[in-house]
Amino acid sequence: MIDVLLQTLLNAAASGGVYALVALGYTLVFSVLGVINFAQGALFSIGGYLTYLLMGGRIGVNGALPGWGLPAGLPFWLALLLAAAGSGLVGLLVERVAFAPLRRRGAEPLLALITSLGAGVVLVNLLQLLMGAEGYAFPEAALAGLPNALVIGGARIRSVQVLLLAVCAFAVLVLTLWLERSKGGRALRAVAEDATTAQLLGINSEAMVRLAFVVSGALAGLGGGLVGVSVSLAGPYMGISYGLKGLAVLVLGGLGSVSGAIAGGLLMGLAEALVPSDASGWRDAVAFAILFAVLLLRPSGLLGRRPVDRV
Amino acid sequence: MSKPLLEVRELSRRFGGLLAVDRVSFAVQPGEIFGLIGPNGAGKTTLFNLISGTTAPSGGAVLWQGTPITGQAPDRLNRLGLARTFQNLRLFEGLSVLENLLVALQRHPRSSALDGLLGTARHRRAERQRLDTAWQLLQELGLAALAERRAGTLAYGDRRRLEMARALATRPQLLLLDEPAAGLNPAEKDQLGELISALRQRHQLSVLIIEHHVPLLMRLCDRLAVLDFGVRIALGSPEQVRRDPKVIEAYLGSGSNAGGRAP
Numbered sequence: 321m322i323d324v325l326l327q328t329l330l331n332a333a334a335s336g337g338v339y340a341l342v343a344l345g346y347t348l349v350f351s352v353l354g355v356i357n358f359a360q361g362a363l364f365s366i367g368g369y370l371t372y373l374l375m376g377g378r379i380g381v382n383g384a385l386p387g388w389g390l391p392a393g394l395p396f397w398l399a400l401l402l403a404a405a406g407s408g409l410v411g412l413l414v415e416r417v418a419f420a421p422l423r424r425r426g427a428e429p430l431l432a433l434i435t436s437l438g439a440g441v442v443l444v445n446l447l448q449l450l451m452g453a454e455g456y457a458f459p460e461a462a463l464a465g466l467p468n469a470l471v472i473g474g475a476r477i478r479s480v481q482v483l484l485l486a487v488c489a490f491a492v493l494v495l496t497l498w499l500e501r502s503k504g505g506r507a508l509r510a511v512a513e514d515a516t517t518a519q520l521l522g523i524n525s526e527a528m529v530r531l532a533f534v535v536s537g538a539l540a541g542l543g544g545g546l547v548g549v550s551v552s553l554a555g556p557y558m559g560i561s562y563g564l565k566g567l568a569v570l571v572l573g574g575l576g577s578v579s580g581a582i583a584g585g586l587l588m589g590l591a592e593a594l595v596p597s598d599a600s601g602w603r604d605a606v607a608f609a610i611l612f613a614v615l616l617l618r619p620s621g622l623l624g625r626r627p628v629d630r631v
Numbered sequence: 632m633s634k635p636l637l638e639v640r641e642l643s644r645r646f647g648g649l650l651a652v653d654r655v656s657f658a659v660q661p662g663e664i665f666g667l668i669g670p671n672g673a674g675k676t677t678l679f680n681l682i683s684g685t686t687a688p689s690g691g692a693v694l695w696q697g698t699p700i701t702g703q704a705p706d707r708l709n710r711l712g713l714a715r716t717f718q719n720l721r722l723f724e725g726l727s728v729l730e731n732l733l734v735a736l737q738r739h740p741r742s743s744a745l746d747g748l749l750g751t752a753r754h755r756r757a758e759r760q761r762l763d764t765a766w767q768l769l770q771e772l773g774l775a776a777l778a779e780r781r782a783g784t785l786a787y788g789d790r791r792r793l794e795m796a797r798a799l800a801t802r803p804q805l806l807l808l809d810e811p812a813a814g815l816n817p818a819e820k821d822q823l824g825e826l827i828s829a830l831r832q833r834h835q836l837s838v839l840i841i842e843h844h845v846p847l848l849m850r851l852c853d854r855l856a857v858l859d860f861g862v863r864i865a866l867g868s869p870e871q872v873r874r875d876p877k878v879i880e881a882y883l884g885s886g887s888n889a890g891g892r893a894p
Contacts, residue, residue: 442859502756503737510734513723516685521735522709522801 323475328593329533334481336552336589337488341543343573343581344495344564345536351512351576352532355432357412360540361439361563363407364554365447367541368548370403371396372456382452396462400487404542406547411537412530413437419533441565447556456553464548481549491542493584495535499578508532511574568611572622583622634697636661636837637682637713637805640804642691646679651677653861661803663830664838665870666848670881673773675841677811678858682706682839683715703799709711710738716794718810718841724783728793730775731782732765738763744858768796771833772826788819794824799834806830808840812847820844824851849873857881 342360349357376393379385394402394435418435466483469476499505510518511528520526569588573580591610595603614622644652652674659665667675678787680686682693684705692701697713723731739761746754771774772792777785781795791811798806808827812820824847831838832878842848849869857865857872859881865872872878 389729503733503761506730506734507737509726509730510723513725514721517717517721517723518734519705520685520704520709520715521797522738523734524706596829623875 323477324458326472326475327477327481328484330477330481331389332593333586334484334488334589335592336586337485337492338543338547338562338585339565339569339588340582340585341488341539342493342562343585344492344571344578345539346566346570347576347578348508348532348536348539348619350570352508352515352529353419353432354427354430355419355566356409356435356436356570357419357536358433358441358563358590359411359415360566361417361534361559361561362447363411363444363537363540364415364544364547364552364559364562366410366559367403367589368369368408368553368558369447369451369456369544369556370406370541371399371545371548372458372553374399374402375459375462376382377456377459379450380454380456382454384450384502388515393459400545400549403545404538407544408534408536411533411540411547412444414537416531419622436536440560444556444560451556453555455555456550458552477604484546484550487546491539495539496578504528504531538585565607570606572611572614572621574621577621577623580593580621580623587622591612633661635659635694636663637839638694639678639682640692640694640698641695642678642681644674644681644686645689650687650861652681655856655858655861655863656691657856657866659837659839660823660853661728661804661837662831664827664840664851664853666855667841667858668843668845668848668855672860673858674861675785675858676809677861679715679807679839683713683807695846709801709803712802712804713807714798714801714805715807716798716809716811716814718793720790721793722782722785722790722797724781726782727778728769728780728782728785729765729778729799731793732768732800733761736761736764739748739800739802748859757758764800768800772796777861787814788816794876795826795830799830800833801837802832805839808838808842810841810843812844813841820847823847824833826827827851 328393342364345360346356349355357365362382373390374394376390377398378389399401413611414436418439419432422431462481466479468479468480470479499509507518507523508528508531511525512522514526521620543562547562569584570581572588573582575586587610588607592603595606596620633812638658640656641654642656643650647693653676657658660856667678670697677686679724681688684703687702693702695713700708702709711893723734728736740757742754745815766775769778772795774789774796777789782790782802785793792812795811815823827838828851830836840852852869854867855869856863859877861888863878864881865875871875
């Protein structure tokens with residue numbers, strides 16, 4: 321019984337952590353530009369597939385280059401880091417293509433919803449063209465050296481979930497420290513509050529916007545790689561559902577709030593994990609019902625009212 | 632006279648049918664405190680926006696030490712040595728008082744993001760220097776006791792001084808002050824003049840100041856320009872401006888006393 325409880329809580333925290341990563345990605349971009357980057361889900365997929373490829377995974381029969389793969393695979397950690405960096409760069413590309421031109425021309429900011437959605441669809445389709453629509457499982461050796469299960473207090477739990485949770489927690493910690501303590505984080509928060517004033521103080525606001533997109537893309541990519549290794553790559557569209565869930569978490573936690581995104585992610589993970597597995601079809605319904613309930617009580621989200629928490 | 636620090640040449644800005652700034656020219660000399668007065672709506676703040684780069688001019692030029700800088704981005708202008716404050720304060724209200732200054736000190740001294748990531752000695756030294764400078768400024772402007780407070784929670788007079796400290800943190804040669812006395816109580820207004828003179832001395836500043844509180848400007852400024860309906864109607868020493876019939880007309884003649892007392 322304790323097994324089940326512990327495993328359930330761990331699952332909750334692990335998937336909640338991934339949701340938090342995605343939601344934090346939205347938060348960063350939202351806080352500097354006041355818009356949602358709808359390509360976030362696609363960047364999540366890209367992170368997953370990049371991790372797979374960098375570890376030496378081969379392209380399936382429906383891909384553009386069936387059977388092709390890197391001559392040598394990297395260890396999981398390195399592959400994950402590089403994939404996150406790669407997703408960050410694609411995030412930057414999305415900014416250049418879908419956001420920057422509109423901003424330069426002073427277009428209505430809401431238009432970026434459509435352009436970023438478009439960019440996301442293109443990216444997912446490219447992924448499908450290259451890799452095919454089928455799912456991929458990571459090589460067995462992906463986490464060689466990691467035991468399949470850990471025994472904690474007499475309870476056996478899947479170790480990959482522990483790993484997932486640890487990486488998410490670490491990423492969130494680094495991000496928060498960076499935002500709170502570092503020079504770049506400070507500048508980003510200043511731009512988030514008032515881009516014009518920041519610029520009048522000599523900060524290159526445009527560069528900070530680009531930075532926000534890189535970090536945001538990297539967070540999504542990290543989430544994709546982690547889900548890939550713990551479950552599998554379900555197909556190029558896998559990121560879309562995580563993107564949507566992240567969006568719900570963003571709203572749940574309060575738009576633009578860092579701690580809200582983290583709290584929202586964990587709550588969403590918990591809500592899903594508490595749905596018994598024989599009713600797993602109801603998982604999303606339960607999660608979104610909680611979203612509605614919270615918004616009825618607190619329209620600005622869990623932590624949306626506290627300007628302190630704005631990035 | 633040496634080359635002016637800032638020169639505004641025939642500068643204009645049109646908003647639809649309204650000429651908010653109409654071919655205005657003047658120059659600020661190094662070390663000078665230069666005042667801009669005029670009734671409300673005379674185009675003073677628009678002129679500041681044109682100079683600091685947040686609004687693009689419709690015509691004319693801005694020169695910095697003789698070099699054209701018209702239309703450059705605000706962050707580039709700030710790096711040249713131009714900083715400003717706002718009539719209706721624009722602090723980073725969610726950041727602490729200290730952080731407001733640290734943001735402005737990003738480039739003093741420089742350190743790269745890589746240094747920061749690696750936590751190199753250079754980076755730590757740079758951060759320490761930034762902190763030192765920030766504390767110095769806080770002390771200079773009497774804000775040290777408030778360092779950890781969120782800027783949004785400060786009293787009005789403290790906010791005004793914080794905005795000045797923040798502008799100074801970027802090490803400007805020219806400080807643009809947009810109605811720094813607005814909202815201050817009489818005692819604070821009196822101190823403001825001394826503060827600005829002291830800051831000019833200690834930071835080797837030139838100051839371009841918009842203010843409705845005319846006695847303050849008369850005492851403080853080396854020279855003044857008077858704007859009315861976007862047009863510069865007078866320019867000279869406080870004494871010259873005070874006697875200028877056009878100025879008296881602008882303030883009293885048209886029945887508009889929106890700008891306050893006659894100089």
